Every structure is written in structure tokens, then in C-alpha cells.
Amino acid sequence: MAAWAALVLVIWRHYWPMGFARRVSTPARSKWRAWGYRRKWAAVTTIADLAPWYRGRIILPVLVKVTSTRYVDRVHVRLVSGQCASDFIHSVTVDVSGKLIDDPEAELRVHMARQ
Numbered sequence: 755m756a757a758w759a760a761l762v763l764v765i766w767r768h769y770w771p772m773g774f775a776r777r778v779s780t781p782a783r784s785k786w787r788a789w790g791y792r793r794k795w796a797a798v799t800t801i802a803d804l805a806p807w808y809r810g811r812i813i814l815p816v817l818v819k820v821t822s823t824r825y826v827d828r829v830h831v832r833l834v835s836g837q838c839a840s841d842f843i844h845s846v847t848v849d850v851s852g853k854l855i856d857d858p859e860a861e862l863r864v865h866m867a868r869q
Contacts, residue, residue: 780823787827788820806834 767774791798795817799805805812816832 783824784820784822787822788817791820791827791829792817806837 763774763778766778796805796812796814799814800812805814807813813834815834815837817829818832819830821828821830
């Protein structure tokens with residue numbers, strides 16, 4: 755049974771690559787990368803000063819959704835009460851090791867570079 759499923763996926767990818775990308779590879783890539791972001795989310799937001807302190811506790815922005823393509827990861831974040839979009843204007847690029855990389859052409863979203 756597993757062999758038949760693998761064969762169907764290989765044929766689908768070969769003959770209809772756009773449909774395969776839309777239905778299989780992009781959602782799988784997004785879920786895999788979302789797992790990676792969630793695993794390091796607390797450390798990265800704290801290092802980037804995107805997690806404010808309130809009454810002696812760190813309040814983390816909520817990671818809502820991760821959408822990935824072959825080249826870009828788009829990370830959707832729900833801001834903490836009291837934060838505004840201008841806090842995120844100076845976006846940061848963070849490699850997988852957690853090292854911050856300056857991004858002079860910042861937009862209103864946080865970019866996290868892949869390895």
C-alpha cells in the first residue's frame with residue numbers, strides 16, 4: 755500500500771509539478787518550517803527585543819502562521835497588547851543558529867533566514 759502511494763506521488767510530481775507543489779510540497783514545507791520556528795520562537799523574539807517585559811515576565815508575540823515557498827518564509831505574528839506595527843518596522847533576520855543579521859531595508863514583517 756505504501757509503495758502504491760509513493761508511486762502515485764512520484765507520478766503526480768513528474769506530470770503535474772504545479773499541482774503537486776500547491777497540494778503537497780508547499781504545505782509540507784510550511785508545516786516543517788513552522789515546527790522549526792516554534793521550537794526557537796521564545797529565544798529569537800527575546801534576542802531581537804520583540805518580546806516586552808511586563809511585571810517581571812516576558813510576554814511573547816504569538817506565532818500565528820508560517821507560509822513557506824522555496825525561497826521565502828512568511829511569518830505571521832499577533833502583536834502583544836501595547837505593541838504597535840512600528841515596533842516591527844525594523845525587522846530582523848535571524849539565521850538558524852540564532853545570530854542576528856541586520857536588515858537595512860526593513861518591512862512590516864519579521865524575516866527569518868534559512869540555513
